[in-house]
Amino acid sequence: MAIEIQVPKLGLTMEEATLVKWNFSAGQSVKKDEIVLVLETDKVTYEMPSPGDGVLAILAQGGTTIKVAEVVGYLAADEAEAASLGGGAAAAPAAEATPAAAAPAEAPKSAPAAPAASGGRVKSSPLARSMAAEHGLDLNAITGTGPGGRIVRADVLAVLEGGAQAAPAEAPAPTAPIQAKCGLLTVAEELPVSGVRKVVFKNMHQSLQEQAQLTLHTEVSAKEMIELRKKLNALAGDGPKISYNAIMIKAVAQAVKLHPRVNAATNGEVIQVWKEVHVGVAMDLGEGLIVPKVRDAETKSVVQINRELGELVEQAKAKTLMPDDLAAGTITVTNLGAWDIDHFTPIVNNPESAILGVGRIIDKPVVVDGQVCVAPMLALSLTIDHRIIDGAPGAAFLKTIKDMIEQPLLML
Amino acid sequence: MSERKISASAALAEALHDEMSQDESIYILGEDLTAHAGIFGQFKGLPEAFPGRILDTPISEMCIVGCGVGSALTGMRPIVDLHFSDFVTCAMDELCNQAAKIRYMFGGQVKLPMVVWCPDGAGLRAAAQHSQSLESWFVHTPGVKVVVPSEPADVKGLIKSAIRDDDPVMFFQHKRLFAKEGPVPEDKDFIIPLGQAAVKREGSDVSLLTYGSGYYLCAQAAEELAKDGIEAEVVDLRTLKPLDMDTVAQSIKKTYRAVIVHEACVTGGFGAELAARIQSELFDYLDAPVGRVGTKDVPIPFSPPLEDFVLPSVADVIEAAKAVAYR
């Protein structure tokens, strides 16, 4: 009996995913736990291990949108069985760009389903197409609101007028010219707006579109924090070293307890203040920004936070983060200190309402009690959604963080 | 402008009176014309005003139309009353093989000025053989012009143009609209050229392209749609051949959406032709597929609930308009 290859539900919220590619061709032998295919949701890329040994039969081609629990292929006992199950339409590995329809999951015994156009096709009205062409818009980047997701005039207008964000593009190559051909530009590299990039695209734009963002800057002495870290590391022995980020997360979570209203979100009609403090940590592991969450950070110790943070980094590197790991943050910390950045203007991770930007720690001449001396200084940049948090409460929140960094005992 | 309101019947009689007074070669022939001035009273006053020029015929549709053809070829300007448009079937050879083709197949030697006046349409509980809307048959026949007026002023302006035209014109006038009143200019020179549609209500969200009785459905639907914030533009095509595609195009370039409304049954109706032309000529302006509203594809049944069910309604027009407007 052939083994079904089924799209797993990666977390509570996932309903569908894109089958990015098969790592094997139809008819090839696959061993259990070899990465057989790559899925991509709007939050993560997931390399799916093979559920067993067998000869691969492919039902859904790369590029197809797949529903959770849908059977996308089989691991058959032999080549003959694989062929009978749908191995006929051999898909070259990494045939990512070819959109094709998923075969009906409940018809494994029937003839192989011919790939039909539906999955990857962008439906749009003729008018929407001509408008998009006229304005150099990529239809793939526009969300259709018409029947069956058809892109209609209103959708193009919304993009043109800046009223809606462009939705993730499916196809790697935009159909419309990005910049007028003037002979002065040559495309050196073309990168698909997909996967993590797609999410970043959407979130960043949406955040700036929707929120009224204000960034406050301050500088704090990191002296006590450095001391704290040294002590904790000494206590940890061979355990993982404590990162500054862990301390920053703790400081932010504790500060939120004193300023609960910064831990909020709005739909334009009400502001909801959250009970939990789930602190997101912005990470860039080379493929784009992801923001895993440290849950209930205000209830956890720095050491505990540090450990969880380490696990999240490992999972991110291994690409095993689940969508739920990335969902439902309430506030975010982002750290650019490693790149010698001091102040910057972080963009709030919508729909949160605040983000703390952490700069480098650098020795600076400072005046203490009328004397110039050298101290390790840290630049903090807090961006708040001014719709929810006014300047003064925002500044007060930042001041509390500053106090906690400078007097870590306050975090207790 | 004159605000005088008269019925579509009166508008027809007035126009015929005007034209017959000016041109002796015009005469009317058909069944049962003089006793009641037409079975719908549509020729009121004419038998008295023009004795010998309103001719009762035997029930001989082939020969009635044939008489029109033969007399048109020999110097007359006949107006043929077909009694009910359904009876075109009895004279199809005369209409389609003779009238439509004679000028062309004889190399343009002759003109054939004939109006075939066809009372058509449903709603009178007249059932399958007295209720049809058959205009698209003639649109499909090269060599005849096809006029389908709606309001009384259109009847007057268009029948005059049809009479003055040197080619065979099929003139379909809806039976249920004879009594409908509307402002009609008294001017004897008031004419509406064939091939000129009228934008009877301006709107920005959807074009309702219609003619004949469909106009009244659209006018009412447009008022309802406005309450929901959808501004419909009502284009009364008035003549189907020649078709005023310019006005259709202007409207669609403004609204990007079209619904075609006619009383003829949907399949193979004029809407099919118009939708095809819209998609080929205005493809890039379309934001939605062209909608069509018409009678369901059955003969017109007798019993009121049956007939009402198969005929297009204001609600059908509203629904179709909302569908193409994505509302």
Add this chain to the structure above:
Amino acid sequence: MPEDSNLLLSMYKTMVKVRQFESMAGEYFAAGDIPGFIHLSIGQEGSSVGICSALRDDDYVATTHRGHGHMIAKGADLNKMVAELFGKATGYCKGKGGSMHIADFSIGILGANGVVAGGLPIITGAGLSIKYRKTDQVAVVFFGDGASNRGPVHEAMNMCAIWNLPVLFVVENNQWASTTPQTYSCSVGDLCTRAAGYGIPGVAVDGNDVLAVREAALEAVARARAGEGPTFIENKTYRIRGHFEGDPQKYRKEAEVKAWQDEKDPINRYTKLLTQKKLLNKTKIQTIWDEVKAELDAALDFAKSSPFPKPEDALNDLFSNPY
């Protein structure tokens, strides 16, 4: 009996013209020079020429798919006729009609008609128009024994009768409706008896006796011009050729056709009569046939040297008031 020898000779020449025209058409059709299909009236010249000899230029004629003879007898231009058969731009209909749809409104020919009995409703209209305009024209419709069974015949005869229209119904009973014999398809042998049902005079005439046909036509025309209404004339004749050129004619025996040729042939009979009357002799006959041939040759030259219509001319002539 007409005394005018010029008229008698002119009728003879017209019959020869019809005969030579039809023979020519058959030859050129067989050679592939005439597109489509053609229907010839060889053997029926007595009817076409006899009737039309009684008509004025301003009288109307509606004819049939087998109408070359009626056209020529009414005075059609041979150049334009041949050119039309050849599909040339200089033809009567600029190549749009062909053999079956040929007309000359300048001499009152309201058209051949591809629809059997299609001419009857039209001639009714022409008759009505004459009456309405109060002229003394007459309107003649030719049709066949096959057509006589169609509905429009009934409608037209009744309508012309009730309105006393100046119309001649001329049925050319040539015994065959395409492949169907008249004896099979008609309920009566003498079609003229049907006229009684409409209260109009009906006469049967030896259609191959051109003078007998002329005589019947003269009488009917006189009645019509006098406002006494329509007449129904049945010219009994025979279709020598097949229904169309190339017709294998499996439906009839050669002997039957033979029996209607030679002595029963309308031209032979008329030749004999005019020879007896000393109006014709061998030389004169030869001269007439040569003259006609020369005229026809000239028409052929005209047609052959004429251009075909430009393809896009197919889009012209649809409407008098085009849009």
